[in-house]
Amino acid sequence: MKILLIHQNFPGxxxxxxxxxxxxxxQVVALTCKVKQPAQWQGVQVLPYEIKGGSTPNIHPWLSDxxxxxxxxxxxxxxxxxxxxxxxxxxxxxxHHGWGEPMFLKDIWPTARLGLYCExxxxxxxxxxxxDPEFPSKSPEADKLRIRMKNMNNRLxxxxxxxxxxxxxxxxxxxxxxxxxRITVAHDGVDTDLVCPNPNAALKVSDDxxxxxxxxxxxxxxxNLEPYRGYHIFMRALPAILKQRPNAQVVxxxxxxxxxxxxxxxxxxxxxxxxxxxxxxIPTPHWDRVHFMGRVPYDTYLSMIQxxxxxxxxxxxxxxxxxxxxSMSAGCAxxxxxxxxxxxxxxxxxxxxxxxFFDKDALVERLCALLDDPDARARMGENARxxxxxRYDLNTICLPQHLDWVERLSKMEARPVLD
Numbered sequence: 001m002k003i004l005l006i007h008q009n010f011p012g013x014x015x016x017x018x019x020x021x022x023x024x025x026x027q028v029v030a031l032t033c034k035v036k037q038p039a040q041w042q043g044v045q046v047l048p049y050e051i052k053g054g055s056t057p058n059i060h061p062w063l064s065d066x067x068x069x070x071x072x073x074x075x076x077x078x079x080x081x082x083x084x085x086x087x088x089x090x091x092x093x094x095x096h097h098g099w100g101e102p103m104f105l106k107d108i109w110p111t112a113r114l115g116l117y118c119e120x121x122x123x124x125x126x127x128x129x130x131x132d133p134e135f136p137s138k139s140p141e142a143d144k145l146r147i148r149m150k151n152m153n154n155r156l157x158x159x160x161x162x163x164x165x166x167x168x169x170x171x172x173x174x175x176x177x178x179x180x181x182r183i184t185v186a187h188d189g190v191d192t193d194l195v196c197p198n199p200n201a202a203l204k205v206s207d208d209x210x211x212x213x214x215x216x217x218x219x220x221x222x223x224n225l226e227p228y229r230g231y232h233i234f235m236r237a238l239p240a241i242l243k244q245r246p247n248a249q250v251v252x253x254x255x256x257x258x259x260x261x262x263x264x265x266x267x268x269x270x271x272x273x274x275x276x277x278x279x280x281x282i283p284t285p286h287w288d289r290v291h292f293m294g295r296v297p298y299d300t301y302l303s304m305i306q307x308x309x310x311x312x313x314x315x316x317x318x319x320x321x322x323x324x325x326x327s328m329s330a331g332c333a334x335x336x337x338x339x340x341x342x343x344x345x346x347x348x349x350x351x352x353x354x355x356x357f358f359d360k361d362a363l364v365e366r367l368c369a370l371l372d373d374p375d376a377r378a379r380m381g382e383n384a385r386x387x388x389x390x391r392y393d394l395n396t397i398c399l400p401q402h403l404d405w406v407e408r409l410s411k412m413e414a415r416p417v418l419d
Contacts, residue, residue: 001410002088004112005030006076006095006102010046013096013117013167013188016394017402018044030349031079031101032053033072041085044306049079054288062149069100069153073074076101077150080108092410097157105415106160108342115409118183118318119192121154121174122147127317127340128174132227132358135262159418163409168320170341184405188322189398190329192389194302197331197381201306206293207249213306216247216371219308221301221323222254225271229254229321230337231358232315235274237360237367242286242369246372253293260318309377310370314357315339328352328384333377335367345392351377 003026005014009297010032021028022043030046039046052193053071090109095102098115106114123129124144126379132136137143154175164183166172172183203211211217218241222229241248256269264270270294271293293304305311305323312333313324320341327334328351336342346352355362355368370377392398 001026003028004080004083004088004093004105006032006091006093006105008096008099008101008155009031009071010034011041011044014094016043016189016399020399020403021406027261029083029090031076031083033075037096047079047083048214050077051075052078062146064213065150066100068154069103071100073103076171077104077108080105084108092406094406094409097153097161100153102160103153103156106414107276110417111414112339113162113409113412113414114160115163115165115406116157116161116174118166118172120171121176121179122150123174131316134232135227148153151368155387160415161209162412162415163405165405166345168341170317170344171319176374183399186401186405187325187392187398189402190325190388190392191394191395192320192329192385192392193395195305195326195329196384197350198303201303203251203300203303205249205293205311205370209249209291211249211251213307213309214305215249216245216368217307217309218245218248218250218367218371219253219304219327220250221304221311221312221313221321221327222259223321224259225254225259226258226261227254227261227270228316228318231270232274233357233360233363234312235278237280237363238290239278241367242282242289244364248289248371250290251293251308252291253296253301253304253390255295260274260316299391305332308332308383310335310367311364312367313337313342315341316357317341318384325388329388329392330382331385334383334384335363335370345387346384349380351380351387 003021005018007307010030018028019042028044030044031049033049033051035046035048052075055067090112093105093112094115095118096121103221124147129143158179166183166185167187169185172185199213220234222231225231264273301403311327313336315337317340336346336354337351337357339357347355353366355366361375
């Protein structure tokens with residue numbers, strides 16, 4: 001087959017699928033704004049498209065998000081049209097539609113089957129809207145209207161989607177019923193041969209300090225340190241953790257930007273806001289045991305979870321982080337928030353412990369108990385790894401599911417574009 005992949009940060013979720021499709025003998029082309037020049041990557045022809053245009057000054061704030069997606073959609077459309085003019089006719093298009101890119105591709109190739117990576121549908125019910133009372137909406141009466149507009153990109157893609165793929169049941173269930181019969185739940189997968197326990201792992205946190213499995217290492221990981229992933233809760237627990245665990249080394253990984261939710265006020269970063277909040281209650285000798293790693297190469301990240309004695313994972317009811325499943329695969333003893341996406345992969349006292357997201361005192365108490373119980377850590381770490389190997393292993397479970405999904409997609413009758 002001829003297969004076109006669309007992702008603004010290629011390879012993204014197609015990191016493993018794309019090379020596997022090449023190995024099956026398919027011609028695989030990727031269209032992305034990430035590169036400036038054509039390139040080859042593991043047999044995939046990677047082609048650039050250029051984003052043209054800019055945001056309209058003083059546009060209605062509810063439209064600014066969609067305008068950004070529309071700019072990507074029209075830019076990707078131009079890149080795809082140039083590809084068509086070169087004679088390329090894909091049988092299948094696989095795309096992450098979260099940034100709007102594939103919005104008009106069926107207008108170019110109406111008979112191609114379009115498979116979308118369905119990451120999240122924004123909901124206003126239950127715990128999805130205003131989950132954290134510390135950060136209330138400025139206009140709660142208008143939230144449902146704003147979220148409806150935010151889902152405009154989702155709704156336009158539903159009209160042209162032949163099949164969808166969601167990594168977890170939690171994420172698939174956020175989508176309306178008319179989507180769900182077309183969505184297959186299949187995770188991107190964890191390379192459990194690579195992400196595994198390593199008793200000889202070492203993590204260099206500074207020129208003067210390298211941590212190993214012999215150290216009491218507490219780890220906390222976000223893509224960016226922010227409230228959606230419980231950074232504020234962890235930081236508020238930190239003074240008591242450091243006081244009660246005089247030998248603990250606390251390692252935090254994550255950037256200073258925002259992946260989800262609102263930006264920090266007044267040009268600040270969430271990282272610094274909560275450092276400033278707790279720093280006065282942490283004596284300098286204790287603070288010296290706190291290490292902010294920023295963003296690091298993958299092998300450093302891997303060493304971090306391999307030396308972890310206790311890993312803390314907190315999240316709003318939202319997209320499940322890859323880092324949780326990878327920490328489980330590495331055999332970590334995990335203390336996580338008792339939120340819906342976590343409960344899909346974790347059972348209390350079987351492959352981890354859970355705590356109320358907002359209860360920092362319970363977080364401190366259970367974390368200290370976990371650090372004091374080597375038998376529980378070993379048991380749950382082994383169970384966590386086994387769970388991931390049985391359900392989320394890349395090579396034996398998830399990649400075959402994705403390849404089967406593409407094969408089934410190719411045999412579907414393409415949905416027509418609605419004029």
